Amino acid sequence: MTIELPALPWAEDALAPHLSAETIRYHYGKHHNAYVTKLNELIAGTEYAGQSLERIVKSAKGPIFNNAAQIWNHTFYWSSIKPAGGGKPSGAVADAIEKSFGGYDAFRKALVEAAITQFGSGWAWLVLDGEKLAVVKTPNAETPLTGSAKPLLTIDVWEHAYYIDYRNLRPKYVDAFLDKLVNWDFANQNL
Numbered sequence: 001m002t003i004e005l006p007a008l009p010w011a012e013d014a015l016a017p018h019l020s021a022e023t024i025r026y027h028y029g030k031h032h033n034a035y036v037t038k039l040n041e042l043i044a045g046t047e048y049a050g051q052s053l054e055r056i057v058k059s060a061k062g063p064i065f066n067n068a069a070q071i072w073n074h075t076f077y078w079s080s081i082k083p084a085g086g087g088k089p090s091g092a093v094a095d096a097i098e099k100s101f102g103g104y105d106a107f108r109k110a111l112v113e114a115a116i117t118q119f120g121s122g123w124a125w126l127v128l129d130g131e132k133l134a135v136v137k138t139p140n141a142e143t144p145l146t147g148s149a150k151p152l153l154t155i156d157v158w159e160h161a162y163y164i165d166y167r168n169l170r171p172k173y174v175d176a177f178l179d180k181l182v183n184w185d186f187a188n189q190n191l
């Protein structure tokens with residue numbers, strides 16, 4: 001079984017102007033695709049060939065883990081954003097945010113803080129940890145999938161995610177993610 005690059009859930013120009021078609025072409029077409037190509041090269045003829053992506057992420061180390069986790073994280077990220085997304089959540093996630101953070105504003109502050117302070121490359125996540133929601137950040141390819149918390153949403157804070165549209169201004173990209181792009185339906189499905 002070959003690991004495949006999953007299709008995007010929307011057209012590559014559908015998130016503009018918040019994320020341009022050029023960003024998506026590079027981020028999905030070059031970066032995400034390269035992790036898929038590399039992983040298939042690395043696992044050929046190993047115990048990982050034929051395993052599901054999730055299983056590889058949960059058991060592999062080193063370059064195989066890095067490429068597999070980056071594939072999984074990116075696929076999760078594409079579903080975490082959508083055209084005409086953003087704003088406050090509704091449904092069960094809204095209630096859980098209220099209970100876990102004391103309100104949307106405190107949650108927003110926590111996610112922005114995590115996304116901005118992740119030094120270098122990585123990810124910020126909203127997760128379900130036991131009975132409560134929490135915000136966590138992970139460096140490089142690290143992912144909550146290897147731990148006990150359940151990921152609900154993620155924002156990619158690698159420079160390749162925002163440099164074309166925002167240059168060095170990661171905080172502006174994080175604001176756009178929260179105010180214009182975040183897909184609360186996906187978080188509700190995962191909860």
Ligand code: FE
Pocket residue numbers: 027031074156158160161
């Ligand atoms: Fe990325």
